Amino acid sequence: MSDVTTIEHAPNVPGAGKNPDPEKGYGVPGYDPVGHKMGMWLFLYTEVLLFGGLFIAYAAYLNGYTWQFAQVSGELSIPMGGGNTVVLLTSSLTMALAIAALQRNQVALCQKLLLFTIACAGLFCVIKTFEWGGKFSKGIWPGSPAVLELSYGEQIFYSLYFVMTGLHALHVLIGAALIWWAMTKIKSGVINSKQVATLDNVGLYWHLVDLVWIFLFPLFYLIG
Amino acid sequence: MASHAHDSEVDYIRDKKGIMSWLTTVDHKRIALLYLVMIITFFLVAVGLGVMMRLELLNPGTDYLDGQAYNQVLTLHGVIMIFLFILPGIPAVFGNFFLPIMVGANDVAFPRLNLLSWYLYVIGSAFALCSVALGGPDTGWTFYVPYSAMSQANVIIPLLAAFILGFSSILTGLNFIVTIHRMRAPGMGWRDLPLFAWSSYATAWIAVLATPVVGITLVLVILERFTGVGVFDASKGGDPILFQHLFWIYSHPAVYIMVLPAMGMVSEIIPVFSRRRIFGYRFIAMSSMAIAAIGSLVWAHHMFTSGMADEGRIIFSFLTFFVSVPSAVKVFNWLGTMYKGSIKVEPPMLFALAFIFLFAIGGFTGLMNASLSTDIHVHDTSFIVAHFHYTMFGGTGFMFFGALFYWFPKMFGRMYNRKMAYTSFWFFFVGFNTLYMPLFFAGLEGMPRRYQDYLPEYTTYHQISTYGSWITATGILMMVGTLLHALKNGKRALMNPWGAATLEWFVPSPPPTHQFHHAPPITHGPYDYKDIEAPENAWAEPATAEAK
Numbered sequence: 001m002s003d004v005t006t007i008e009h010a011p012n013v014p015g016a017g018k019n020p021d022p023e024k025g026y027g028v029p030g031y032d033p034v035g036h037k038m039g040m041w042l043f044l045y046t047e048v049l050l051f052g053g054l055f056i057a058y059a060a061y062l063n064g065y066t067w068q069f070a071q072v073s074g075e076l077s078i079p080m081g082g083g084n085t086v087v088l089l090t091s092s093l094t095m096a097l098a099i100a101a102l103q104r105n106q107v108a109l110c111q112k113l114l115l116f117t118i119a120c121a122g123l124f125c126v127i128k129t130f131e132w133g134g135k136f137s138k139g140i141w142p143g144s145p146a147v148l149e150l151s152y153g154e155q156i157f158y159s160l161y162f163v164m165t166g167l168h169a170l171h172v173l174i175g176a177a178l179i180w181w182a183m184t185k186i187k188s189g190v191i192n193s194k195q196v197a198t199l200d201n202v203g204l205y206w207h208l209v210d211l212v213w214i215f216l217f218p219l220f221y222l223i224g
Numbered sequence: 225m226a227s228h229a230h231d232s233e234v235d236y237i238r239d240k241k242g243i244m245s246w247l248t249t250v251d252h253k254r255i256a257l258l259y260l261v262m263i264i265t266f267f268l269v270a271v272g273l274g275v276m277m278r279l280e281l282l283n284p285g286t287d288y289l290d291g292q293a294y295n296q297v298l299t300l301h302g303v304i305m306i307f308l309f310i311l312p313g314i315p316a317v318f319g320n321f322f323l324p325i326m327v328g329a330n331d332v333a334f335p336r337l338n339l340l341s342w343y344l345y346v347i348g349s350a351f352a353l354c355s356v357a358l359g360g361p362d363t364g365w366t367f368y369v370p371y372s373a374m375s376q377a378n379v380i381i382p383l384l385a386a387f388i389l390g391f392s393s394i395l396t397g398l399n400f401i402v403t404i405h406r407m408r409a410p411g412m413g414w415r416d417l418p419l420f421a422w423s424s425y426a427t428a429w430i431a432v433l434a435t436p437v438v439g440i441t442l443v444l445v446i447l448e449r450f451t452g453v454g455v456f457d458a459s460k461g462g463d464p465i466l467f468q469h470l471f472w473i474y475s476h477p478a479v480y481i482m483v484l485p486a487m488g489m490v491s492e493i494i495p496v497f498s499r500r501r502i503f504g505y506r507f508i509a510m511s512s513m514a515i516a517a518i519g520s521l522v523w524a525h526h527m528f529t530s531g532m533a534d535e536g537r538i539i540f541s542f543l544t545f546f547v548s549v550p551s552a553v554k555v556f557n558w559l560g561t562m563y564k565g566s567i568k569v570e571p572p573m574l575f576a577l578a579f580i581f582l583f584a585i586g587g588f589t590g591l592m593n594a595s596l597s598t599d600i601h602v603h604d605t606s607f608i609v610a611h612f613h614y615t616m617f618g619g620t621g622f623m624f625f626g627a628l629f630y631w632f633p634k635m636f637g638r639m640y641n642r643k644m645a646y647t648s649f650w651f652f653f654v655g656f657n658t659l660y661m662p663l664f665f666a667g668l669e670g671m672p673r674r675y676q677d678y679l680p681e682y683t684t685y686h687q688i689s690t691y692g693s694w695i696t697a698t699g700i701l702m703m704v705g706t707l708l709h710a711l712k713n714g715k716r717a718l719m720n721p722w723g724a725a726t727l728e729w730f731v732p733s734p735p736p737t738h739q740f741h742h743a744p745p746i747t748h749g750p751y752d753y754k755d756i757e758a759p760e761n762a763w764a765e766p767a768t769a770e771a772k
Contacts, residue, residue, distance in 0.1 A: 027330035027407065027740050035333050035406040042398045046436040053440035053470050057455055060466055143452030143460075152461025159453045159460070163444065
C-alpha cells in the first residue's frame with residue numbers, strides 16, 4: 001500500500017484540517033470556536049423548528065378564526081406582556097454586554113451582568129406566573145369548563161396561548177440555568193477571555209429565547 | 225503509512241477493560257458498538273413481532289391474537305423498527321464508527337455529546353419497553369389523532385419514547401455536520417469526501433431540520449391526553465388533519481433519513497467490488513443533497529385521501545415524482561460504475577446488488593402511489609405495506625447487513641465464513657420476496673392494511689407471505705449467527721481485504737483508539753484504485769508484519 005502515487009492536493013482546502021488544539025494531538029476534538037458555534041447554530045435551528053410547528057398551527061387557525069382570535073386577544077393583559085418584553089430585551093442587552101466584558105477580561109463585570117440577566121429571567125417568570133394565575137382564577141386553562149363554553153376560535157386561541165407561552169417560559173428557565181452554569185464555569189476559569197465560545201453559545205441561546213418572545217408578544221397580545 | 229497508528233498498539237476493544245469503560249467511553253468506535261448491540265437486539269425483537277403478525281394472518285379469522293392484541297403487536301413492530309432500528313441504524317452504528325475515520329479524524333467533533341446521544345437512545349428505548357410492560361399502545365406507529373388522543377391503551381409513554389429518540393437523532397446529526405465541516409484531514413476537500421460521508425451529511429441535515437417538528441406534534445398529543453388542549457380535536461375547534469400535516473412534515477423526510485445512508489453504503493461497496501472509480505461522483509453527492517431538499521416538500525402525498533385542495537394534491541404529486549429523479553440518478557450511476565468493471569461478487573457486493581433490485585421495485589411502486597388516481601385505489605391497502613417494506617427493509621434493512629458484512633473485518637478484525645454469508649443471504653433474499661411480493665397483489669385486489677382478519681379469497685396470498693416470513697427469519701438468524709461465530713472463530717482479517725481506497729482501510733483491523741497519530745496524507749481519491757491491488761483472496765492469512 002505504501003507505494004501509492006502521491007497526488008498533491010492544495011494544502012489549504014477551505015475548512016479542512018482546521019480542527020485546532022494541536023497540543024491535544026492530531027485530529028482530536030479540542031477548543032474550536034467555529035465548530036462550537038456551528039453546533040450551536042444547528043441546535044438553534046432545531047429550536048426554531050420546534051416553535052415553528054406551533055407557529056404553523058397558529059397561522060392555520062388564525063386563518064380560520066381571524067375574528068375570534070382578534071376578539072379574545074383583547075382579554076390578555078398588554079401591560080404584563082409589554083412589561084415582559086421590556087424585561088427580556090433588557091436581559092438580551094446585558095447578556096451581550098457580559099460577553100463583551102469577558103472578551104476584555106473584565107471577569108467581575110461579566111459575572112455581575114450575567115447575574116442581572118438571570119434576575120431578568122426571574123422577573124419574567126414572576127410576571128408570567130401572575131398573568132397565568134389571573135387566567136386560572138377566572139377558570140381559564142386548556143380544556144377547563146369555562147373555556148369549553150367559548151367559541152371554537154377562542155378555545156384554540158387559549159390552547160395555543162398556554163402551550164406556546166408555556167413552552168417559551170420553559171425555555172426561559174433552561175436559559176437561566178445555562179447562564180448560571182456558565183457563571184460557575186467562568187469562576188473555575190474554564191470559560192475565560194481566551195475561550196469565550198461557550199459563553200457566546202449561551203448568549204445565542206438566550207437571544208433565541210428573546211426572539212421567540214418578540215414573535216409571541218404581537219401574535220397573542222396585539223392582534224386585538 | 226507512517227501517519228497511522230503503530231502495529232503494536234492495542235485495538236479499541238482491548239484498550240480498556242470493564243463494563244464502566246464501555247458505559248463512560250467517548251470513543252466513537254466504542255459508542256458505535258454500544259449502538260450496534262442494542263440496535264440488533266431490537267431488530268430481532270421486532271422481527272419476532274412481525275413473524276407473530278404473519279402467523280395470525282396464516283388463516284382467515286382469529287387464530288391466537290384478537291384484534292386488540294394484533295393492533296398492539298403491529299404498533300410495537302412499527303415503533304421498534306422505525307424509531308429503534310431503521311432511523312438510527314446505519315448512522316448511529318456505521319456513521320459513528322467510520323465517518324470520523326473516513327475524513328481522517330480521531331473522533332467526532334463533540335465526543336461527549338455523542339455519548340449523550342447514546343444515553344438518550346437508551347432512555348428512549350427504556351420508555352418503549354415500559355410501554356410494552358404496560359400493555360402496549362394500539363395506535364400504529366403514526367399515532368394519528370383522534371384515535372391516539374382517545375385510545376384506552378397507554379399512548380403517552382411511547383410518545384415520550386419517540387420524542388426522546390428524536391432528540392438523540394438530532395444530536396447525532398448535529399455532531400456529524402460539524403465533524404464533516406471541521407474535522408477533515410488537511411488536504412481533504414469536499415470533493416474528496418467518500419460518498420458515505422456525503423450521504424451521512426445530507427441525512428444529518430434532514431434529522432436536524434425535520435425532527436423538531438414531529439417533536440412538538442407529539443408533545444401536543446401528550447398535552448391533549450393530559451389536559452385536553454384540543455389543538456387537534458374537532459369538537460374543540462381543532463383540526464385533526466393538521467396533525468397529519470405536522471406528522472408527515474417530519475416523517476416523510478424521515479424515510480430519507482432511513483434510506484440515504486443505505487444509498488451511501490451502496491456507493492461505497494459497488495466501486496470497490498467493480499474495481500472502477502465511481503461513475504458520476506458529483507452527481508451522486510449532489511443527488512443526496514437534492515433528495516434531502518426535495519424530500520422535505522413531499523409530505524402530503526401520505527394524505528391524498530385525507531381531504532386536501534386539488535391544487536395541493538397536484539403539486540405534491542408532482543413533487544413526489546420529482547424526488548424520484550435523484551434516486552434514479554444514483555441507480556444509473558451505480559450501474560454505470562459496474563459497466564465494464566471487473567466485478568467480484570463477495571458477500572457485501574451481493575447485498576448492494578440486492579439493494580438495487582429491491583429498491584427499484586420499491587421505488588417504482590412508490591411512483592404508482594404518487595399518481596393521484598392510483599393512490600386512491602391502493603391507499604391503506606397491503607400494497608402500501610409491500611411498497612414501504614421493499615424500500616425500507618429491502619433497501620435499508622439489506623444494506624444495514626451489507627454494511628456489516630463489508631466493515632465487519634475492520635470493526636472486529638475477523639473474517640466471517642464466506643459460504644455461510646452467501647447461504648444466509650439467499651435465505652434472506654428469497655424469503656423477503658416471498659414475504660412481500662404477494663402483498664402487492666393482495667393490496668391491488670383490495671386487502672386493507674393493518675387488519676387482523678381477511679376474506680377467504682385472500683388466503684393464498686397471505687399463506688405464501690407467512691411462509692416467506694419464516695424463510696426471512698431463518699435467513700436473518702443465520703446472518704446474525706454467522707457474524708457471532710466469526711467474532712470468536714473467524715480468521716484474522718487483512719488490513720484491507722477488499723482493496724478499498726477509503727481511509728478506514730489504511731488503519732489496522734480493528735483500529736486502535738487513536739487511529740491517526742498524524743494527519744493522514746490524502747494521496748489518492750476515495751475511489752482511486754489505480755495503485756491499490758485487491759488481495760487475490762480476501763480471506764488470506766495476514767502476513768506476520770501486518771498481523772498482531
